[in-house]
Amino acid sequence: TAAAPETFDTRELQRLDSAHYLHPFTDHAALRARGARVIVRGDGIYLWDSEGKRIIDGMAGLWCVNVGYGRASIADAVHAQLLQLPFYNSFFNTTNVPALRLAALLAELSPGAAFQHVFFTGSGSEANDTVLRMVRRYWQLAGQPQRDILIGRRNGYHGSTVAAASLGGMAGMHAQGGLPIPGIHHIGQPSYAEGGRGMSEAAFGLAAAGWLEDKILELGPERVAAFIGEPVQGAGGVIIPPATYWPEIRRICDKYGILLVSDEVICGFGRLGRWFGCELMGFQPDLIAFAKGVTSGYVPLGGVLVGARVAQLLAEQGGEFQHGFTYSGHPAACAAALENIRILRAEGLVERVAQETGPYLKACFAALATHPLVGHAETCGLAAALTLVRGKGAGVHDCAPFAPQQAVGMLCRKHMFENGIIMRAVGERMIVAPPLSITTAQIDEMAERIRACLDLTL
Ligand code: PLP
Numbered sequence: 001t002a003a004a005p006e007t008f009d010t011r012e013l014q015r016l017d018s019a020h021y022l023h024p025f026t027d028h029a030a031l032r033a034r035g036a037r038v039i040v041r042g043d044g045i046y047l048w049d050s051e052g053k054r055i056i057d058g059m060a061g062l063w064c065v066n067v068g069y070g071r072a073s074i075a076d077a078v079h080a081q082l083l084q085l086p087f088y089n090s091f092f093n094t095t096n097v098p099a100l101r102l103a104a105l106l107a108e109l110s111p112g113a114a115f116q117h118v119f120f121t122g123s124g125s126e127a128n129d130t131v132l133r134m135v136r137r138y139w140q141l142a143g144q145p146q147r148d149i150l151i152g153r154r155n156g157y158h159g160s161t162v163a164a165a166s167l168g169g170m171a172g173m174h175a176q177g178g179l180p181i182p183g184i185h186h187i188g189q190p191s192y193a194e195g196g197r198g199m200s201e202a203a204f205g206l207a208a209a210g211w212l213e214d215k216i217l218e219l220g221p222e223r224v225a226a227f228i229g230e231p232v233q234g235a236g237g238v239i240i241p242p243a244t245y246w247p248e249i250r251r252i253c254d255k256y257g258i259l260l261v262s263d264e265v266i267c268g269f270g271r272l273g274r275w276f277g278c279e280l281m282g283f284q285p286d287l288i289a290f291a292k293g294v295t296s297g298y299v300p301l302g303g304v305l306v307g308a309r310v311a312q313l314l315a316e317q318g319g320e321f322q323h324g325f326t327y328s329g330h331p332a333a334c335a336a337a338l339e340n341i342r343i344l345r346a347e348g349l350v351e352r353v354a355q356e357t358g359p360y361l362k363a364c365f366a367a368l369a370t371h372p373l374v375g376h377a378e379t380c381g382l383a384a385a386l387t388l389v390r391g392k393g394a395g396v397h398d399c400a401p402f403a404p405q406q407a408v409g410m411l412c413r414k415h416m417f418e419n420g421i422i423m424r425a426v427g428e429r430m431i432v433a434p435p436l437s438i439t440t441a442q443i444d445e446m447a448e449r450i451r452a453c454l455d456l457t458l
Contacts (some may be wrong), residue, residue: 057422076341081332119328129161240378264277368450
């Protein structure tokens with residue numbers, strides 16, 4: 001006989017949560033008033049809460065559960081590794097088998113197999129802290145230690161540690177704690193809807209890349225070490241740059257000898273229908289930060305893929321790079337990643353995003369854009385945004401926006417949450433980024449539910 005399903009005392013769990021748990025990025029007074037929803041189980045694209053309600057996870061957790069929930073083979077791989085060797089570090093002339101196998105596999109999967117070295121971290125934030133230290137170390141070794149400035153973008157998100165939050169361009173984060181740290185500057189984000197009025201998308205892409213050159217010239221090219229950006233900005237609201245943007249950014253970096261870093265924490269491991277977002281956007285970076293999708297979030301893991309230019313100095317000639325984490329190359333995390341990547345390959349999930357589910361989501365979102373509340377819809381692979389507007393117009397620049405204080409995005413998100421679908425609201429942009437294992441029938445189910453919640457918001 002089947003075991004009775006586990007039952008949960010939601011009110012007691014909420015009481016404990018409220019009494020003891022400080023949540024990330026949360027207004028606790030507001031949370032106390034409503035009580036946290038307790039998520040207890042996941043399978044495929046679905047979650048269940050402690051009341052037994054089924055929810056479509058339109059955000060793949062936090063853009064990370066790429067192979068979907070409930071993969072027993074990842075659990076088995078981690079279990080076996082924990083029994084074999086739960087932990088050993090690779091600081092002092094040691095290594096471990098899952099970490100070295102994963103490093104070799106990532107080198108093979110990397111764009112053009114051009115990133116033959118990998119530095120492991122425990123998260124995306126640590127990956128970007130590593131980027132900052134690696135870039136500065138590179139320029140020391142290259143005999144130009146004065147090149148210590150990194151340039152990021154407004155509304156870019158690179159994580160929550162001091163260096164990563166400084167590289168990011170979230171004004172709210174900077175305001176709480178004196179960020180950014182010295183030596184970090186920002187340029188605008190390549191949002192055509194926001195800044196491209198009166199221009200073609202192609203012309204806007206070149207103009208937005210030109211802001212980097214302006215900033216380099218303002219700071220002095222001999223002082224600039226690197227530029228960092230997400231191929232498609234995720235937390236900033238799924239900002240998809242025009243096709244002209246990234247190749248022009250690469251050209252500008254090359255012109256001044258500056259390193260280019262692609263933060264692929266969201267875009268990597270298939271989100272955009274390629275293994276890495278830079279492959280879709282048509283540029284080859286010098287460093288790639290990754291996390292999230294490398295293990296589908298089953299176990300924390302991040303890292304930096306290092307191209308030949310940096311590796312030659314850092315690994316071949318550099319002496320000791322005084323940087324690393326206890327959990328760099330954690331055997332169980334690397335075992336999870338190896339099995340996760342095996343699944344992505346065996347099920348052709350990355351190719352499916354490019355050929356089937358990505359185009360299908362695009363068509364569904366184009367249909368949702370006919371809703372009276374939706375000004376425009378943008379998708380790239382399985383990352384998508386609907387912009388809610390007060391009045392529709394013919395083009396992206398002809399819509400009447402809601403005033404921020406109306407908080408329509410938050411209202412819409414509340415309806416979604418209460419009606420069984422998780423979406424993210426970035427201002428008035430409603431975001432989805434579901435597991436890559438989603439089927440077209442499930443995309444239909446998700447789109448129907450989104451439409452119903454838009455009706456409730458109207
Ligand atoms: N970089 C990007 C592009 C991200 O989206 C995130 C997290 O959302 C991070 C870095 C930080 O990763 P983590 O939260 O694992 O530290």
